Amino acid sequence: MRQRAEAQADGGAGPLAGPIPGAGPIPGAWQSGPGGLLLRQRGHLFPWAPVALACGIGLYFSLRVEPAGQVVLGVALLALLLAVLAFRLPPAVSPLIWGLALAAAGLVLAAARAQTTAAPVLGWRYYGAVEGRVIGIDRSASDALRLTLDRVRLDDVPPDRTPARVRISLHGEQGFIDPAPGMTVITTAHLSPPGGPVEPGGFDFQRHSWFHRLGGIGYTRTPLLELLPPRPGATPVFTLRMALSDRIRAVLPGDTGAFATAVMTGDRSALTEEITQALRRTNLAHLLAISGLHMGLVAGFVFAALRLAGAAIPHVALNWPVRSIAAPAALTAAAGYLALSGGSIATERAFVMAAVALLALVADRRAISLRALAIAALVVLVLRPEALLSPGFQMSFAATTALVAVFAALRGQGRGWPKLVTGTLTVVLTSTVAGLATAPVGAAHFNMVSHYGLIANLAAVPLMGLFVMPAGVVALLFMPLGLEPLALIVMGWGLDWILLVARTVEAWPGAVGQVPAPGPWVLPLFAAGGLLVALWQGRGRVAGVVPVLAAAWLWTQAERPQVLIEDAGQIVGILGPEGRALSRPRGAGFVAGVWLENDGSALDQEKAAALWPAARPDGTIAPPDRGAVPLRHLTGKRAAAAAGCAPGEVLVLTHDPPRPLPCEVFAPKRLRTTGAVALRFGPEGMDVTTARALTGRRLWNDAGVRTDRLWRAAGP
Known part of the structure; x- marks a missing residue:
């Protein structure tokens, strides 16, 4: 019973x-x-x-x-x-x-x-005045400061066609003002609609932007001007986050301070791309995300500190329900940390898990269980169903499910062992299980495998629990008294060690391996197999190995497209024996980088462009194993106007030709309807796959969608 x-x-x-x-x-x-x-x-x-x-x-x-x-x-x-x-x-x-x-x-x-979440999306390229209120500050992939604006106004654009939010990267000389939360700013910027997948079946940025109500992205080289100062109380949480970030960086300058603000407030605006890459390449990037580790450490530290304080006072320990008092206090601290961090998916999951665990302690029930994890997953999916497609959700729940299942299976093992031995084995087992559970997801999304990630985590994660997070909590408590430097210096020691580990491990030979992008069924099969192993009770869980092996086999059989064409015709990539040859050494750098990453290639754009041969006097190049189908990429209006071709050729242009041509032409007018294009050649001829054919006609890729056109069946 x-x-x-x-x-x-x-x-x-x-x-x-x-x-x-x-x-x-x-x-x-x-x-x-x-x-x-x-x-x-x-x-x-x-x-x-x-x-x-x-x-x-x-x-x-x-x-x-x-x-x-x-x-x-x-x-x-x-x-x-x-x-x-x-x-x-x-x-x-x-x-x-x-x-x-x-x-x-x-x-x-x-x-x-x-x-x-519907909001208007730009249906055209816009250049002109952009006015809006600052609600987000971060950095772009090119390391430029980037602002997210709401209450947007655009010249000659009616309100019902104006995006609810736009995101602008600041380039050039930007020394006139320091953007602050809630500040209304104005500049002259280039804006365009969020782009679709850079290749058929790739990451859909249009869908991602839709759920963030982001209707335009772009950049400016014009100095930003302050139109109105921040209104008091307009963006209280964001203002508090940035104020705390400033105080932290005043004590901890440089990369250490940037790392500290990312961990404590979720503000990554000072974090350089070099540090981000070092952490990612050593499998330590999860320390940047305010997730289960951070939330558990904050809640656990507050809970343990209050229980110890209560136990130190005999009258309190004997007469007060110390645990029932410490648990709500720890939950309050966790809720404050959730609000302060910006409420990412991983943080929401961690908060629900912490809340269930703390309430279970009060009720004298098991704190950590698959049931608690299921409640957290239900809460996140009900509030934000789109989170299911994000790497953060998948990696967070994969790691936590595996850890809960493994430690539940090992419950009661190792009794009587020395605490040092059990503690060491727990750290090693935790890092190993979490790493194995998240490895397929991370490799599928980022095309990267950290060969020494386990070593880096064993060297860095304990410092996160012993120094960084406890010192961070104490620093927040000391801030009203102005004594936060005492705790932040200790926190900085731990962060300096973690950065040293990341830079050292990254420099080891063969630290990072590249893997090609998997097919669409690989991750679902991995998930199905892993869930069957973790959740099913009894010997039947062994059946979960079958879909895992099937997913691994399908991944090894994945074939990359022989030819990829960008959705504006700006760059073309042809897969050859030495890697993908790119038609341009510069320009369309983001697209080129994603193509090479998905190929599992370590080449950069310039090296890949050096593979583009001038095999024919007319500049054409033939895809491998299909020499009868030459392909040419011509740029500029003059080249498009003078272009000619023969039947059976493939011609990619950056401008529309003035007359019909007898060959297969991919020019801007056609590419606007197809999106990015993938070509494969076989015995039966050329197979054309377009991004739009795979994404279909959805709310997020119907450019210029208006809220009065929703809840309709999308037409052809």
């Missing part, structure tokens, strides 16, 4: 946790076959609830056409009917019905979220 009670406490009750109220006795026919499998999982099915919800969310984002409002309403009614039906069916079947109901609910949630 006790074992059953503990299993129910760990698995939890809920729609997937059976038994079902009012279901009556279980017929014998349900106790065999597939129904019997679910019956034997009773008490452990609740962690599958977010998995079912995620399946519906994933289905919504995989659609090629935006579902009409009537369709979404029908799916919502279906979810409700399935939930009612699940209550009346035997426990051997009802979990499957609950899973279908949650999947339908996930689709509805994602569709509703896409509609409620």
